[in-house]
Amino acid sequence: MLVLFETAAGYAIFKVIDESKLQEVDSLWKEFETPEKANKVVKLKHFEKFQDTTEALAAATALVEGKIGKSLKKILKKVAATEAHEQLAISDAKLGGVIKEKLNLSCIHSPAVAELMRGIRNQMEGLITGLPPREISAMSLGLAHSLSRYKLKFSPDKVDTMIVQAISLLDDLDKELNNYVMRCREWYGWHFPELGKVVTDNMAYCKTVLKIGERTNVAGSDLSDLLPEEIEGEVKLAAEISMGTEVSEQDINNIKHLCDQVIEITEYRAQLYDYLKNRMMAIAPNLTVMVGELVGARLISHAGSLLNLAKHPASTVQILGAEKALFRALKTRKDTPKYGLIYHASLVGQTTAKNKGKISRMLAAKASLAIRYDALGEDTNAEMGVENRAKLEARLRQLEEKGIRRISGTGKAMAKADKYQHKSEVKMYDPSGDSTIPSTSKKRKFEEVEEAEEPVTPVTQKTKKPKKEPVAEEEAAQMETEETPKKKKKKKEKKEEAVAEEPKEEEQEEEVTEATEKKKKKKKKKVKEEEED
Amino acid sequence: MRPGFSPRGDRGGRGRGGYGDRGGFGDRGGRGRGGFGDRGGRGGFGDRGGFRGGRGGFRSPEGGFRGRGGGRGTPRGRGGRGGFGAGRKVLVEPHRHEGVFICRGKEDALVTKNMVVGESVYGEKRINVEEGETKIEYRAWNPFRSKLAAAILGGIDQIHIKPGAKIMYLGAASGTTVSHVSDIVGPEGLVYAVEFSHRSGRDLLNVAKKRTNIIPIIEDARHPHKYRMLVGMVDVIFADVAQPDQTRIVALNAHNFLKNNGHFVISIKANCIDSTAAPEAVFASEVKKMSGENMKPQEQLTLEPYERDHAVVVGVYRPTPKQKK
Numbered sequence: 001m002l003v004l005f006e007t008a009a010g011y012a013i014f015k016v017i018d019e020s021k022l023q024e025v026d027s028l029w030k031e032f033e034t035p036e037k038a039n040k041v042v043k044l045k046h047f048e049k050f051q052d053t054t055e056a057l058a059a060a061t062a063l064v065e066g067k068i069g070k071s072l073k074k075i076l077k078k079v080a081a082t083e084a085h086e087q088l089a090i091s092d093a094k095l096g097g098v099i100k101e102k103l104n105l106s107c108i109h110s111p112a113v114a115e116l117m118r119g120i121r122n123q124m125e126g127l128i129t130g131l132p133p134r135e136i137s138a139m140s141l142g143l144a145h146s147l148s149r150y151k152l153k154f155s156p157d158k159v160d161t162m163i164v165q166a167i168s169l170l171d172d173l174d175k176e177l178n179n180y181v182m183r184c185r186e187w188y189g190w191h192f193p194e195l196g197k198v199v200t201d202n203m204a205y206c207k208t209v210l211k212i213g214e215r216t217n218v219a220g221s222d223l224s225d226l227l228p229e230e231i232e233g234e235v236k237l238a239a240e241i242s243m244g245t246e247v248s249e250q251d252i253n254n255i256k257h258l259c260d261q262v263i264e265i266t267e268y269r270a271q272l273y274d275y276l277k278n279r280m281m282a283i284a285p286n287l288t289v290m291v292g293e294l295v296g297a298r299l300i301s302h303a304g305s306l307l308n309l310a311k312h313p314a315s316t317v318q319i320l321g322a323e324k325a326l327f328r329a330l331k332t333r334k335d336t337p338k339y340g341l342i343y344h345a346s347l348v349g350q351t352t353a354k355n356k357g358k359i360s361r362m363l364a365a366k367a368s369l370a371i372r373y374d375a376l377g378e379d380t381n382a383e384m385g386v387e388n389r390a391k392l393e394a395r396l397r398q399l400e401e402k403g404i405r406r407i408s409g410t411g412k413a414m415a416k417a418d419k420y421q422h423k424s425e426v427k428m429y430d431p432s433g434d435s436t437i438p439s440t441s442k443k444r445k446f447e448e449v450e451e452a453e454e455p456v457t458p459v460t461q462k463t464k465k466p467k468k469e470p471v472a473e474e475e476a477a478q479m480e481t482e483e484t485p486k487k488k489k490k491k492k493e494k495k496e497e498a499v500a501e502e503p504k505e506e507e508q509e510e511e512v513t514e515a516t517e518k519k520k521k522k523k524k525k526k527v528k529e530e531e532e533d
Numbered sequence: 534m535r536p537g538f539s540p541r542g543d544r545g546g547r548g549r550g551g552y553g554d555r556g557g558f559g560d561r562g563g564r565g566r567g568g569f570g571d572r573g574g575r576g577g578f579g580d581r582g583g584f585r586g587g588r589g590g591f592r593s594p595e596g597g598f599r600g601r602g603g604g605r606g607t608p609r610g611r612g613g614r615g616g617f618g619a620g621r622k623v624l625v626e627p628h629r630h631e632g633v634f635i636c637r638g639k640e641d642a643l644v645t646k647n648m649v650v651g652e653s654v655y656g657e658k659r660i661n662v663e664e665g666e667t668k669i670e671y672r673a674w675n676p677f678r679s680k681l682a683a684a685i686l687g688g689i690d691q692i693h694i695k696p697g698a699k700i701m702y703l704g705a706a707s708g709t710t711v712s713h714v715s716d717i718v719g720p721e722g723l724v725y726a727v728e729f730s731h732r733s734g735r736d737l738l739n740v741a742k743k744r745t746n747i748i749p750i751i752e753d754a755r756h757p758h759k760y761r762m763l764v765g766m767v768d769v770i771f772a773d774v775a776q777p778d779q780t781r782i783v784a785l786n787a788h789n790f791l792k793n794n795g796h797f798v799i800s801i802k803a804n805c806i807d808s809t810a811a812p813e814a815v816f817a818s819e820v821k822k823m824s825g826e827n828m829k830p831q832e833q834l835t836l837e838p839y840e841r842d843h844a845v846v847v848g849v850y851r852p853t854p855k856q857k858k
Contacts, residue, residue, distance in 0.1 A: 006762045029793055029851075064752070064759045092758045114788065122766050122792060136765075137723070144748040144763045148738055151751040152731055307735075 032119030035126025286385030
């Protein structure tokens with residue numbers, strides 16, 4: 001009798017040496033206690049090893065379904081060729097029936113056979129020579145994983161690890177690119193600093209540096225394809241009068257290498273972004289339609305995986321990314337944030353500030369449905385996402401129009417908003433109103449200084465029994481200073497004062513002498529007090 | 534002459550390695566250069582362990598040191614740490630069962646030694662302990678989620694799951710208890726995890742990816758011949774299937790894969806077998822069914838206070854008859 005024994009490494013055919021032992025089913029286990037004893041009962045006749053994991057996987061799936069796989073057919077044909085009269089002991093009765101049909105081999109399955117199988121399984125390593133036990137366990141592990149993945153219809157398209165890694169790489173590249181460009185600018189700025197100030201775009205800067213190399217080549221080179229004309233002209237001009245130092249050929253070469261790197265990384269970044277967009281559309285089409293690729297990818301990477309993201313309630317999706325603000329607000333019993341990463345979605349971006357909160361909540365609710373559909377649904381199409389987005393946009397329009405509906409009339413008519421007209425109203429600051437002490441503008445000419453000082457004294461004296469002489473002049477001075485605040489333009493003020501000053505200069509000279517004695521205002525006040533006393 | 538464009542794989546690789554860990558926590562801390570990123574990813578456990586000496590006893594005379602300790606103590610953003618906050622002094626001692634440990638601190642917890650350091654399978658707490666130079670990480674085992682942990686805490690005599698053993702786990706679900714069993718048996722042992730549900734199967738597959746001693750089998754446990762190709766002989770069958778015919782399922786698997794004198798540990802949910810009968814009656818009937826299948830029950834334990842109307846039965850399969858001479 002032959003025994004068919006399936007392992008993860010391959011098919012094994014054993015020949016039962018001593019068939020009488022099979023009669024005593026209960027004590028059969030004794031025969032398999034040690035490898036030596038086992039070898040006396042059964043002997044390995046043939047071992048068909050699986051070539052690779054695909055073959056093993058095919059054999060395993062055939063076994064699960066109870067069919068004969070290719071490798072099994074091969075080995076059984078060999079058996080049929082040599083020993084067709086022998087019976088074949090197998091573990092699965094159904095399989096036995098199929099073998100009998102197809103290959104005309106009589107199969108048996110009985111309790112004795114089951115015991116036999118147990119024994120063989122116990123002593124698997126000892127019986128199947130030429131196969132180290134490590135290999136069997138490694139093969140069975142690999143086969144189990146492939147079989148499980150096959151069962152779960154694992155599709156490499158729907159792996160969201162790619163998204164998580166791609167978005168992190170995108171952020172990394174941006175940081176690195178920025179660093180490199182800054183370094184390049186600083187380095188080349190040693191030789192030609194003006195270029196950095198003239199050319200603001202990073203890519204254009206690097207390409208320009210690559211093209212011109214040494215500053216002296218600028219005049220001869222043609223930068224029209226890299227830079228717009230005016231800037232090119234400015235560059236050429238700056239190259240003539242640059243204050244940078246000379247650098248050697250080797251230095252320029254190294255800088256050029258750096259510029260090469262920058263350009264390569266920028267191109268790679270663009271390529272990566274495309275790749276990310278494709279993957280997002282393949283993995284989560286509904287989410288992509290609703291919030292966009294970048295925001296969707298950030299949400300997935302923040303949650304860890306698409307399935308994790310699907311487990312979050314909509315309120316969490318709304319504030320994913322604002323955890324610091326959220327917990328701070330919760331601890332201090334303040335208002336929690338209204339949006340997190342969702343803020344950067346186009347739907348939220350295009351609303352007014354007042355409605356951002358409402359839209360963010362609505363978008364989070366619908367997006368959460370889309371995420372769950374993508375993560376757990378069977379088929380992958382973007383219909384649901386498109387529908388939801390249309391609904392949201394309609395609601396958005398409603399929100400914005402809610403405030404401007406006509407009150408009277410039909411009520412349903414829409415109030416017409418005024419066409420936006422830019423009323424250019426430039427208001428100038430009026431400095432005269434900020435001090436009760438009548439003074440002129442701050443920028444005073446030499447003549448004004450004297451004039452400014454002298455009104456101080458007359459005013460104070462006016463309030464407390466002024467002498468008669470200064471009275472008339474005080475009033476005149478006061479009139480003058482009252483006039484000046486009314487005029488807006490300071491230049492005119494100065495002119496008028498200057499004009500008014502001159503005729504009065506002679507008159508005021510007396511007071512000027514008084515004023516010059518008391519130079520600082522504080523001192524003057526004290527003096528006045530003394531005078532009053 | 535041109536320096537080749539290396540696509541920053543090295544930094545990307547390191548970043549990626551750290552990121553996977555962080556992704557699990559949903560924590561996008563700043564990823565700076567150098568070692569700072571790794572420190573962030575560990576959730577501050579490794580870093581704070583260093584300060585344990587200073588904080589534990591507050592014995593340091595420097596006021597500055599205490600101030601630093603105070604500063605670290607207040608921000609409890611993670612919340613719900615229980616007895617094992619950052620920097621708490623804990624003592625881990627082995628349990629009577631081999632491979633299982635007890636963590637003694639403000640509150641005691643059942644822990645297993647983490648085979649995949651730095652990773653949490655279902656968000657459980659991890660405890661880092663330094664023994665001389667080596668750092669060992671343990672994972673807390675929740676008895677409310679795991680029947681095996683509830684049985685151990687209930688005082689079961691023998692679980693038979695020990696380092697180096699081969700276990701067949703029927704009803705693996707998402708792999709939460711399977712991961713702890715895998716920790717116990719260690720790299721020398723094997724756990725054949727059988728789970729029929731596809732959803733749970735996906736999570737199980739993820740757990741099995743990290744732990745090479747778990748062999749995931751997405752099949753119905755009622756038909757052991759379907760996965761006979763993947764399984765060798767096992768020492769222990771652990772069953773947590775919650776099916777009315779679970780004894781028959783275990784028996785079928787035992788006939789196929791359980792060695793002589795092997796043991797079985799079955800968790801019985803009374804409601805599941807027969808919701809109308811009394812739990813004790815259900816347990817008794819199950820025990821009777823087992824005896825008929827050449828499975829000899831040795832002990833039975835109810836899982837109060839962790840579960841209601843649950844019991845765990847441990848027994849031996851095909852025991853060698855005691856020879857009376």
